[in-house]
Amino acid sequence: MGFLKTCVLRRNACTAVCFWRRQFIQKPSVRKISTTSPRSTVMPAWVIDKYGSNEVLRFTQNMMIPMIHYPNEVIIKVHAASINPIDVNMRSGYGATALNMKRDPLHIKIKGEEFPLTLGRDVSGVVMECGLDVRYFKPGDEVSHKPKSLTHGQAASLPYVALTAWSAINKIGGLNDKNCAGKRVLILGASGGVGTFAIQVMKAWDAHVTAVCSQDASELVRKLGADDVIDYKSGNMEEQLKYLKPFDFILDSVGGSTETWALNFLKKWSGATYVTLVTPFLLNMDRLGIADGMLQTGVTVGSKTLKHFWQGVHYRWAFFMASGPYLDDIAELVDAGKIQPVIEKTFPFSKVPEAFLKVERGHARGKTVVSVV
Known part of the structure; x- marks a missing residue:
């Protein structure tokens, strides 16, 4: 989910982590829920069509740009993303049962309909569009209100x-x-x-x-x-x-x-x-x-x-817990100079498969980052 040019963020579900999820089930409400009209253009993305080894990663330039489906969502233009070991595991099918349950709590969908699936946990970028109920963010904000002292690449290495x-x-x-x-x-x-x-x-x-x-x-x-x-x-x-x-x-x-x-x-x-x-x-x-x-x-x-x-x-x-207030506390420590991102290597967007292999080999010295913009 980090390896798209844009993404959807829900403030109450994922709080400013840029740990986002696309909406697969619910259709948009009839009432206006966004500050702008729905977009119909496409964007580049790395997706998988089945679970497996690194060969299942596929590049496409025809992924639809996400739409705001709920008034508490925002759309982010992704500048950088980072890869975590869980992303590599999910490429191979780890957590598929829980992922599909979250996407389809009523178990209506047929097995395999999660594809094409975009992997990724956290990103840094700029808010492009806000739902009408969004108050914490506005278009142009660098999220998740990004520490002022960090680049997007550095910020993308931290949330997860x-x-x-x-x-x-x-x-x-x-x-x-x-x-x-x-x-x-x-x-x-x-x-x-x-x-x-x-x-x-x-x-x-x-x-x-x-x-x-x-x-x-x-x-x-x-x-x-x-x-x-x-x-x-x-x-x-x-x-x-x-x-x-x-x-x-x-x-x-x-x-x-x-x-x-x-x-x-x-x-x-x-x-x-x-x-x-x-x-x-x-x-x-x-x-x-x-x-x-x-x-x-x-x-x-x-x-x-x-x-x-x-x-x-x-x-x-213990496990990952999304929290906007926690990220605010972390951002304060970063801007105070008490925490610095540790990045081992940065890959261009075209080299996402190589970045996955880097993480898959283990022995990390900090984070692996993908520069998107």
Whole structure:
């Protein structure tokens, strides 16, 4: 959805993240809902017609420019977009059940009618058109009210990873600028998009941060403020961590085997919390269906939460949460110089497939951005 020239944004659903969705089901209301007449021109876009490997990405110059269907929507001219690992996973079909349920809650559509599907999570651009009920934005605004100190490319790199990290740290983890000073924080996967943002937020709130990454990323995470850096390739992680003091908070964007040992390094019976961004929720829905998938997920998270509670620590799952107010807080930190975007590479719009391959290979050092305008 980031890889179009324009896109639709709903203020109440996605709040200024430029995390937008096209309307596939509902028809426009009869009453006038937009500040301008509906557009009938086409635009370039990268789409997929089926799920699969990178070869399914297809360029078209005949994608219809979106129309405003509801009076609380705006249309954005996209200047830049960024690619997240979830975009690569969705190209292969990850989360298709949940995506189709959101698009078609009554399950009226036939399987496969989500295509052609445009991938992408977050963008930066300029408001072209507003619905009649929109008050927060006006045509010409750079969104999501873009930090004044950033280019569109830099701004496009932030929303998805920033709100994912913010939800894990603040909403789920309960940390903020008033209670974080002196807290010992461990970040697993510290050199990726979420990790590089999380380091900066925790340091802005005066926490002590230990970052886990590979040796070639150590200079980057130190520049971002990490106090201690551990190279996960240099030996047994548990052996390296046992010489450090216990942690108050662990953010895990790696998952897998880390969950079996990471919680042992939290302070026991002190409110210490482990938050993982790796959850089986969408996988369960894809594999088992909506009802059984949600049930299985509930059983899994409930059993793990209870197990670790009796061991004196809190176990939590976190995920992306769209929030305009959170983005406003993040923009203030950016303009104050406390957070800077970390971009590893920028691709032109014509090279979107190469950008996907870059993200698919992993070992990120910040974000991958696509310049659209």
